[in-house]
Amino acid sequence: QQQVRQSPQSLTVWEGETAILNCSYEDSTFDYFPWYWQFPRESPALLIAIRPVSNKKEDGRFTIFFNKREKKLSLHITDSQPGDSATYFCAAWGNTGNYKYVFGAGTRLKVIA
Template structure:
């Protein structure tokens, strides 16, 4: 049972375009949604995170849009750069999880120069 789902599995956009990565979840008690990114042959690292008190979180070119009613969120990367090429993982946790994060399968993003 996949509690956190991501789409698409892979995405290619041209440099300068906006990349949109999607994530959905099943458990309505989840209240924390971090995105981690992972470059080839490296370890995951926290990129940006949102809590449902807000429906938008922005950090430079990276923005999370959150829709609590539909249990969906998306990561928008504006002005995509080749250095943004990585695998992006959406994750979720809730009070009952005792600190455990549930990760989606990841979206592999490639930015063409």
């Protein structure tokens, strides 16, 4: 059973547009949601993260919008750049005793110049 789901599987936007990546989860005990990005032939790196005490987290062109009631969150990338082309992973973690991070399957973003 997939606890963290991401959509779309792949996304192509033009340079300058806003890319919207979606994530949903099932376990209401999750209380930390990091997004990782991964470039080809590299390992995932932490991009931005949010905790449910907030419904929005912003870092430059990257913003997470969080809806706790619907168990959904989204990553918005404004003014997308070709260098943003990567695979983006939504992850979730909860203090339920097993201390496991659960990852979504990823969204492959391509930004065309």
